Amino acid sequence: MPKAIGLITANYSTKFPSPLTDSRPAASLPFLGRYRLVDFALSNMVNCGIRTVGMVMPYNYRSLIDHVGSGREWELTRKTGGLFILPGSAFGTSRTGSRFLLRDLIHNKVFLERDSADLVVLSTANWVYSMDYNKLFEAHLASGADITVLTQAAKDKDVDVAGFEVVDGRVKGIKHGVVFGDTAFLDCFVMGREKLLEILDWFAATDYLDLFEALAGEYERVNVQTFDYEGYAAPVFNKDTYFKANMDMLDTKITHELFSERPVRTKNHDNQPGKYQPGCKVANSRVSGSSVIYGTVTNSVLGRGVTVEKGAVVNNAIIMQGCTIKSGAVIENAIIDRNNLVPEGTELRGAPNAILVKEKGQA
Amino acid sequence: MLLAGGQGSRLYDLTKDVAKPAVSFGAKYRIIDFPLSNCANSGINSVGVLTQYRPYLLHSYLGTGTAWNLEDGIAILPPYATQTGGSWYAGTADAVAQNLEYIELNDPEYVIILSGDALCRMDYHDMLETHKKNNADLTIAVMPVPWEDASRFGLLVADETGRITEFQEKPPEPKSNLASMGIYIFNTKLLCDELRLDAADPESEHDFGGNIIPKLLNDGRRLYTYKFEGFWRDVGTIASYHETSMELLGENPSFDLFQKDFPIMSNTHSFPPAYFGPDATVDDCIVGNGSKIYGDAVHSIVSIDSVIGKGAVVKDSVLLPGAIVKDGAKVINAIVGENSVIEEGVVFGSEDAGKDYTFCGNNVVIGKEE
Numbered sequence: 001m002p003k004a005i006g007l008i009t010a011n012y013s014t015k016f017p018s019p020l021t022d023s024r025p026a027a028s029l030p031f032l033g034r035y036r037l038v039d040f041a042l043s044n045m046v047n048c049g050i051r052t053v054g055m056v057m058p059y060n061y062r063s064l065i066d067h068v069g070s071g072r073e074w075e076l077t078r079k080t081g082g083l084f085i086l087p088g089s090a091f092g093t094s095r096t097g098s099r100f101l102l103r104d105l106i107h108n109k110v111f112l113e114r115d116s117a118d119l120v121v122l123s124t125a126n127w128v129y130s131m132d133y134n135k136l137f138e139a140h141l142a143s144g145a146d147i148t149v150l151t152q153a154a155k156d157k158d159v160d161v162a163g164f165e166v167v168d169g170r171v172k173g174i175k176h177g178v179v180f181g182d183t184a185f186l187d188c189f190v191m192g193r194e195k196l197l198e199i200l201d202w203f204a205a206t207d208y209l210d211l212f213e214a215l216a217g218e219y220e221r222v223n224v225q226t227f228d229y230e231g232y233a234a235p236v237f238n239k240d241t242y243f244k245a246n247m248d249m250l251d252t253k254i255t256h257e258l259f260s261e262r263p264v265r266t267k268n269h270d271n272q273p274g275k276y277q278p279g280c281k282v283a284n285s286r287v288s289g290s291s292v293i294y295g296t297v298t299n300s301v302l303g304r305g306v307t308v309e310k311g312a313v314v315n316n317a318i319i320m321q322g323c324t325i326k327s328g329a330v331i332e333n334a335i336i337d338r339n340n341l342v343p344e345g346t347e348l349r350g351a352p353n354a355i356l357v358k359e360k361g362q363a
Numbered sequence: 364m365l366l367a368g369g370q371g372s373r374l375y376d377l378t379k380d381v382a383k384p385a386v387s388f389g390a391k392y393r394i395i396d397f398p399l400s401n402c403a404n405s406g407i408n409s410v411g412v413l414t415q416y417r418p419y420l421l422h423s424y425l426g427t428g429t430a431w432n433l434e435d436g437i438a439i440l441p442p443y444a445t446q447t448g449g450s451w452y453a454g455t456a457d458a459v460a461q462n463l464e465y466i467e468l469n470d471p472e473y474v475i476i477l478s479g480d481a482l483c484r485m486d487y488h489d490m491l492e493t494h495k496k497n498n499a500d501l502t503i504a505v506m507p508v509p510w511e512d513a514s515r516f517g518l519l520v521a522d523e524t525g526r527i528t529e530f531q532e533k534p535p536e537p538k539s540n541l542a543s544m545g546i547y548i549f550n551t552k553l554l555c556d557e558l559r560l561d562a563a564d565p566e567s568e569h570d571f572g573g574n575i576i577p578k579l580l581n582d583g584r585r586l587y588t589y590k591f592e593g594f595w596r597d598v599g600t601i602a603s604y605h606e607t608s609m610e611l612l613g614e615n616p617s618f619d620l621f622q623k624d625f626p627i628m629s630n631t632h633s634f635p636p637a638y639f640g641p642d643a644t645v646d647d648c649i650v651g652n653g654s655k656i657y658g659d660a661v662h663s664i665v666s667i668d669s670v671i672g673k674g675a676v677v678k679d680s681v682l683l684p685g686a687i688v689k690d691g692a693k694v695i696n697a698i699v700g701e702n703s704v705i706e707e708g709v710v711f712g713s714e715d716a717g718k719d720y721t722f723c724g725n726n727v728v729i730g731k732e733e
Contacts, residue, residue, distance in 0.1 A: 033636040034652070073633075252638060252655065259635050270430070270628055272620045273390035273667070274637055276660075278613070278647040288636040289391075289652050292621070302636070
């Protein structure tokens with residue numbers, strides 16, 4: 001592996017039309033019960049051998065810091081290298097769509113300057129995939145490109161995913177929103193560390209722009225090429241793609257690809273195994289540790305420490321950590337954020353195409 | 364000082380390649396998690412773990428102790444070579460005697476000797492308070508056992524203040540029903556002095572129960588009991604391992620892993636949440652992360668990373684971590700070792716075997732011929 005460092009930009013907003021991101025940055029959105037979105041970006045970097053990772057923080061960083069801590073779970077508590085918490089600019093999140101805000105990179109140039117690595121890989125925390133970045137590095141070094149962006153043919157229309165205009169293998173522009181077949185940007189790219197420092201100097205005066213927007217007039221001068229990732233990758237930029245990506249985890253082929261070859265590391269709570277009481281029914285679901293199930297759970301993803309009481313029914317839903325679904329309650333087509341107590345006999349129903357969201361509770 | 368060198372030979376193939384304290388228990392734990400968590404929950408910050416039999420898994424599992432909030436507080440103490448050759452640990456007292464250097468470097472006022480192969484939740488700090496209050500030289504944790512079983516145990520006869528007057532090792536006519544749990548608190552100086560004397564005695568078997576305690580009683584030392592009435596199981600045999608596992612199940616289990624104030628900690632790998640297939644049934648089970656259930660799991664422990672295939676049934680059984688029960692197989696009244704495989708259609712165990720549980724060790728494949 002060439003010597004590389006990683007930089008995760010977590011200081012951008014998403015257009016979640018729901019309360020899920022009112023209280024937390026997108027990077028710390030819970031995913032598949034016991035993970036948070038940032039785990040995928042961090043694990044991908046660590047799994048390919050990177051041991052120096054900077055993380056540009058959003059202003060509401062409490063849950064993100066609480067989750068990554070000193071980086072121990074990712075082997076980033078080290079004498080040399082390790083996890084660097086970098087400040088993000090206050091207005092970083094006000095611009096949606098910009099995920100590699102120049103100001104955030106320029107303000108943290110010292111992180112890039114103090115290391116001697118050849119390559120730097122930058123990523124957001126909004127994609128769910130597990131990849132060996134060495135393949136990206138090899139392609140980058142072989143092609144001689146200045147920047148190699150990770151891409152995939154878009155599987156769906158998605159207004160929040162960025163796409164590239166590619167002509168003869170070279171990127172000629174970036175756009176927001178993709179339709180089926182477009183070259184979707186997985187919000188990850190690799191480039192020479194020194195080249196990045198050089199480019200950052202070009203744009204000091206327009207630091208309110210996104211790196212790829214700023215490059216708009218420069219695609220002749222800067223050789224940007226794509227690397228097509230063929231495996232499973234799911235964008236998570238809004239309520240619908242968040243729900244869909246979670247439900248994808250009920251397909252064991254996908255989870256096998258995501259979790260078996262390389263571990264996805266996360267903050268370990270070391271809680272009890274799940275308890276499934278006499279008379280419960282659980283099918284086509286993922287249930288995290290320390291959950292206690294008396295009732296019925298189908299087609300759902302449950303976080304840690306969820307209690308589903310006798311006679312309660314959960315179907316096609318995401319229930320986050322620490323919720324209690326009281327006896328006789330019914331939850332369907334819904335996302336129940338953390339620490340909710342759903343009272344006896346309550347019905348919380350969305351529709352398959354209009355998922356209901358219940359904001360964080362106080363339980 | 365945590366005695367973790369035991370083989371646990373009555374667990375047969377379950378301890379063929381791991382020491383008894385490293386045997387998996389309760390879907391995600393290993394037996395040693397219980398005494399280590401007790402240490403952490405009791406405010407003990409330095410734990411010497413004495414290992415000997417098949418120590419690799421145990422050593423790698425312990426790491427630096429971070430998993431039990433014992434950051435750098437664990438010292439792994441296997442037998443070692445010296446200028447005169449060194450020797451294996453010949454008994455419980457010998458194991459500690461060979462590591463007096465560790466004790467003296469830590470320089471504590473008290474030393475607690477623990478067994479690494481029993482399951483219990485116990486506040487050692489409370490035991491220490493009793494030890495101090497009695498101004499004792501040695502305090503021994505005891506547990507009342509039914510009188511009819513008493514003659515199977517090492518028994519301590521004590522007066523109404525708890526002071527020990529007599530020690531009876533598996534006596535035909537018990538005078539007490541207080542069984543020693545193998546947990547001792549010593550004043551450090553006395554422990555070091557006595558272990559040095561014992562090491563020099565060629566007649567001694569270097570055993571705490573057999574040699575050290577009788578001698579201290581003879582010497583008229585202040586030996587006291589600490590009565591423990593909570594959950595304690597030795598899991599020394601296949602039957603007791605199976606039955607203790609089953610005690611975790613049900614709505615009001617006699618051993619509740621979910622008790623909040625005294626958490627059992629472990630050093631587990633990170634797995635995704637448990638998966639239940641479209642046709643899965645799960646009834647009265649404990650299921651660890653990373654496991655995949657496509658068939659039926661009934662009244663069983665399904666450990667981390669294990670698989671129950673389509674149409675397979677696991678009933679009244681324990682699957683250890685990584686065990687795979689393939690499509691259509693049946694596991695009944697049985698224990699399947701770590702990473703072992705029950706091949707398609709095989710029936711492992713039976714409904715009417717009573718307490719004669721079927722079991723296999725780690726990393727084996729049970730095919731149709733078996």
